[in-house]
Amino acid sequence: WEEARSPGGVRWTQLEHRGPCFAPPYEPLPDGVRFFYDGKPMRLSVAAEEVATFYGKMLDHEHAAKEVFRNNFFRDWRKEMTAEERRVIKHLSKCDFTEIHRHFVDRAAARKALSREEKQRLKEEAEKLQQEFGYCILDGHREKIGNFKTEPPGLFRGRGDHPKMGMLKRRVRPEDVTINCGRDSKIPEPPAGHQWKEVRSDRTVTWLAAWTENVQNTLKYVMLNPSSKLKGERDWEKYEVARRLKGVVGEIRSQYQADWKSQEMKARQRAVALYFIDKLALRAGNEKEEGESADTVGCCSLRVEHVQLHPEADGRRYVVEFDFLGKDSIRYYNKVPVEKPVYRNLQLFMENKDRGEELFDRLTTASLNKHLQDLMDGLTAKVFRTYNASITLQEQLRALTRADDGIAAKLLSYNRANRAVAILCNHQRATPKTFEKSMQALRSKIEAKKQQVAEAKAELKAARAGHVPREDGRPESFLDKRQRRLEKLEEQLVRLSTQATDKEESKQVALGTSKLNYLDPRISIAWCKRFAVPVERVYNKTQREKFAWALDTAGEDFEF
Structure with a gap:
C-alpha cells in the first residue's frame, strides 16, 4: 500500500x-513421500524439507523453468540446510522433487473431492476464523478488516521477470509485527510463547498491524476492509483531488510548456518530466525501498539508456522510444511523437552523458512533488495518473457507447474504454495459460449456436410456408413461438460473439488495477444508470462494497 494515512488528517479515537x-x-x-538426491532417497531436516516443499509444489509452474527462479531458490534453500x-546437496539438477510434487497434487485433488458435509465443515471453520480475527471496533462501530491473515511462507514469484523470483519468503512471526490499537483498548494477545515487536497507538494511520516483508524489504499491513467508512472517505478524497486538478490542469500545462524554454536547467528538466507524467501517465519513480535490487525506474529516475530519439519514425516526426522496467519489473515499451521543444530538450539532457547516467540529473520525485504542491494543494505526480485515467474512461465511454445497443454490446464498450486506460497505465499481464483452451471452448459454443440459429430460421421459414391464416384474427401462437425462439437464439449468439471479442482483446491487459485504483467509480456508476446497465455487471459484490460511498452519491448526470 501507499502511505497509510487517514483521509484529510482524520483521527480515530477508539481501535x-x-x-x-x-x-x-x-x-x-x-x-x-521422499526427496531424492542423485538418485538416492535422502531424509531432510524439518527446515530444509519445508522449503523443499515450496519448490515441489511449483514443479509444473512456468517459474520453475526460469534460471533466475531456480538459482535464487537453491541459494536460499541451502541457507536453511544443516551443515551435513x-x-x-550441491547441485539443483541432481535434486528430485517428483514425489513431493505428486503428494501435493493428490492432496489438492482430494480436497476437491471432499463430500458436501466436509466442505461445509471447512466453510464453518473459515467463518469462525473470520468472526474472530476479521472484525475490529473502530469508534464504537464493528468494522470489517480487509486482510487479517499474514501471508504464508513460500517462494517469491513477483511480476514480470523480477530478479528476486524464487527467493524464500520467510514465515511472519509475532516478533516481526507492530500492533496499532487504541491507547485505552485491550491489547491483542500474541500467540502463546511469543510477543509483539512493538505496540503503538498512532491515531493518524489506518493500519491495524504492520511488518516488513523480507524479500523486497517492503512494509505489509493489516488494513480495514475497502468497504469501511474510513477507507471510503479516503477513496472519495483521492478522486476529489483529481477532480480539482481538472480545474487547473490547463494552467499547469501552459506553465510547463513555457518552462521548456527556461534559462534554468532544473526547470526545463522538471517541465519535460511533468509532460511525460501528464501525457503518458508515467509513475514518478524514485520509489524503491532500501535494499531492493530490481533495476526498476520511473520518470524521474530514467537513465540515458532507457530513451532513444528518432528525428523520424513510422511516418511521424520527433519520436521518443522508451524501454525500461517499471513497477513490479513490468517492461514499459513505447514509441511516441512529442512536441519539438521536448525533443530538443531531451537531446540537450543526453548530451555528453554515458548510457548509465540519469536523464533528469537535476530532478527528484520529492522536488517535483514540492513544485506541484505549490501549484495546487494536495497535488502530487500520482494525482495526474488518477486524473488522466478517469478522464480517459469518461471520454472513451462517451465515444463508444450507443444507447440502442444491447447490454452485451454496452459492456464490450465499457471494457474497451477500461482497456484504453489500462494501456495508458501500462497494466500488462501474461496471456493466461488456460486462454487457448477456454477460447476454443467458446468458439465451439459459438459454432453450435450458429447451427441452432440456422435450424430455427429453417423451421420458421417452413412454418410460414405451410401456415393457414386464422379467420378470428387472434395472434398466431405457433408462428410466434418459432419467431421468439429464433430471436432468443440470435441474442445468445450475439452475447457469445461479444464475449469472445472481449476475451481476445483483454488477454494481455490487466483491467482490474485501473478499475479499482485509478478510475473514479462514480463515472462507471453514472454510465450504468444512464444506459440502464446493471451495476453488478461492472462491479462484483466485493467491489460494490468498496465503492458503497459512490453508489450512494453518483447520479446519472455525474461528470468527473
Whole structure:
C-alpha cells in the first residue's frame, strides 16, 4: 500500500482488534513421500524439507523453468540446510522433487473431492476464523478488516521477470509485527510463547498491524476492509483531488510548456518530466525501498539508456522510444511523437552523458512533488495518473457507447474504454495459460449456436410456408413461438460473439488495477444508470462494497 494515512488528517479515537491471524505451522511430509538426491532417497531436516516443499509444489509452474527462479531458490534453500545437508546437496539438477510434487497434487485433488458435509465443515471453520480475527471496533462501530491473515511462507514469484523470483519468503512471526490499537483498548494477545515487536497507538494511520516483508524489504499491513467508512472517505478524497486538478490542469500545462524554454536547467528538466507524467501517465519513480535490487525506474529516475530519439519514425516526426522496467519489473515499451521543444530538450539532457547516467540529473520525485504542491494543494505526480485515467474512461465511454445497443454490446464498450486506460497505465499481464483452451471452448459454443440459429430460421421459414391464416384474427401462437425462439437464439449468439471479442482483446491487459485504483467509480456508476446497465455487471459484490460511498452519491448526470 501507499502511505497509510487517514483521509484529510482524520483521527480515530477508539481501535480494538485481535491482531493478525498467523499461518499454521509446517506439517512434515508423510514417511512415504521422499526427496531424492542423485538418485538416492535422502531424509531432510524439518527446515530444509519445508522449503523443499515450496519448490515441489511449483514443479509444473512456468517459474520453475526460469534460471533466475531456480538459482535464487537453491541459494536460499541451502541457507536453511544443516551443515551435513549442504555438504551433500550441491547441485539443483541432481535434486528430485517428483514425489513431493505428486503428494501435493493428490492432496489438492482430494480436497476437491471432499463430500458436501466436509466442505461445509471447512466453510464453518473459515467463518469462525473470520468472526474472530476479521472484525475490529473502530469508534464504537464493528468494522470489517480487509486482510487479517499474514501471508504464508513460500517462494517469491513477483511480476514480470523480477530478479528476486524464487527467493524464500520467510514465515511472519509475532516478533516481526507492530500492533496499532487504541491507547485505552485491550491489547491483542500474541500467540502463546511469543510477543509483539512493538505496540503503538498512532491515531493518524489506518493500519491495524504492520511488518516488513523480507524479500523486497517492503512494509505489509493489516488494513480495514475497502468497504469501511474510513477507507471510503479516503477513496472519495483521492478522486476529489483529481477532480480539482481538472480545474487547473490547463494552467499547469501552459506553465510547463513555457518552462521548456527556461534559462534554468532544473526547470526545463522538471517541465519535460511533468509532460511525460501528464501525457503518458508515467509513475514518478524514485520509489524503491532500501535494499531492493530490481533495476526498476520511473520518470524521474530514467537513465540515458532507457530513451532513444528518432528525428523520424513510422511516418511521424520527433519520436521518443522508451524501454525500461517499471513497477513490479513490468517492461514499459513505447514509441511516441512529442512536441519539438521536448525533443530538443531531451537531446540537450543526453548530451555528453554515458548510457548509465540519469536523464533528469537535476530532478527528484520529492522536488517535483514540492513544485506541484505549490501549484495546487494536495497535488502530487500520482494525482495526474488518477486524473488522466478517469478522464480517459469518461471520454472513451462517451465515444463508444450507443444507447440502442444491447447490454452485451454496452459492456464490450465499457471494457474497451477500461482497456484504453489500462494501456495508458501500462497494466500488462501474461496471456493466461488456460486462454487457448477456454477460447476454443467458446468458439465451439459459438459454432453450435450458429447451427441452432440456422435450424430455427429453417423451421420458421417452413412454418410460414405451410401456415393457414386464422379467420378470428387472434395472434398466431405457433408462428410466434418459432419467431421468439429464433430471436432468443440470435441474442445468445450475439452475447457469445461479444464475449469472445472481449476475451481476445483483454488477454494481455490487466483491467482490474485501473478499475479499482485509478478510475473514479462514480463515472462507471453514472454510465450504468444512464444506459440502464446493471451495476453488478461492472462491479462484483466485493467491489460494490468498496465503492458503497459512490453508489450512494453518483447520479446519472455525474461528470468527473
